[in-house]
Amino acid sequence: MRLDAGERYGMIVAIKFLHIAALCLWCAGLIGLPLVLARHQANDDQSEYARLRVMTHRAYTGIVTPAAVIAIVMGTALVFLRGLFVPWMFAKLVGVGVLVLLHAWIGHVTLIAGERQGNYDPPRGWPAMTVTIATSATVAILLLVLSKPILSDQLAPEWLMRPQDQPLPVDEVPI
Numbered sequence: 001m002r003l004d005a006g007e008r009y010g011m012i013v014a015i016k017f018l019h020i021a022a023l024c025l026w027c028a029g030l031i032g033l034p035l036v037l038a039r040h041q042a043n044d045d046q047s048e049y050a051r052l053r054v055m056t057h058r059a060y061t062g063i064v065t066p067a068a069v070i071a072i073v074m075g076t077a078l079v080f081l082r083g084l085f086v087p088w089m090f091a092k093l094v095g096v097g098v099l100v101l102l103h104a105w106i107g108h109v110t111l112i113a114g115e116r117q118g119n120y121d122p123p124r125g126w127p128a129m130t131v132t133i134a135t136s137a138t139v140a141i142l143l144l145v146l147s148k149p150i151l152s153d154q155l156a157p158e159w160l161m162r163p164q165d166q167p168l169p170v171d172e173v174p175i
């Protein structure tokens with residue numbers, strides 16, 4: 001099926017809309033969840049603790065994780081639709097990698113805070129650190145994507161730019 005220019009443009013606008021809507025939820029979750037988890041005090045009563053546990057668990061599995069998947073899938077589609085294989089995009093993906101690591105870390109803390117038997121004290125200072133890194137990575141990504149700076153294609157270390165003599169385990173590269 002071939003799309004004419006108007007249809008292709010409409011598709012890019014729709015995908016970009018979904019991308020931005022999903023990443024708003026994702027980034028808000030990465031900043032909000034540590035703040036909610038930080039409200040847990042060792043002397044909370046059982047019902048308060050259960051409320052916090054159910055809320056963070058449902059938000060993580062029902063909203064923040066699906067939003068992350070949608071943001072990444074739509075972003076990947078945009079890379080191919082817009083042919084954006086350029087240095088600022090790869091720099092942006094490093095920032096996205098930081099958000100993905102934080103996402104996994106927040107999921108880990110949410111899980112052990114809710115499922116582990118006995119007392120659990122999250123590492124001291126983790127909410128402040130997580131929120132700071134999430135905010136910095138989000139702002140860096142926004143600066144890159146909105147200014148689209150012309151970066152040198154020599155940003156990557158030299159060893160990443162030359163063949164490693166480790167061919168794919170297939171006879172030929174699919175076209």
Ligand code: HEM
Nearest residue numbers: 023027071072075076078079082084096138141142145146
């Ligand atoms: C794997 C993850 C991601 C990929 C592959 C990706 C890729 C893309 C692509 C290709 C575009 C279109 C750019 C253009 O049309 O010029 C775009 C737009 C955008 N992305 Fe992402 N993105 C990802 C994650 C994120 C994240 C985490 C954020 C924010 C924190 C973000 C913020 C934006 C914004 C604000 C735009 C609109 C920019 C514009 O239209 O000028 N993206 N993204």
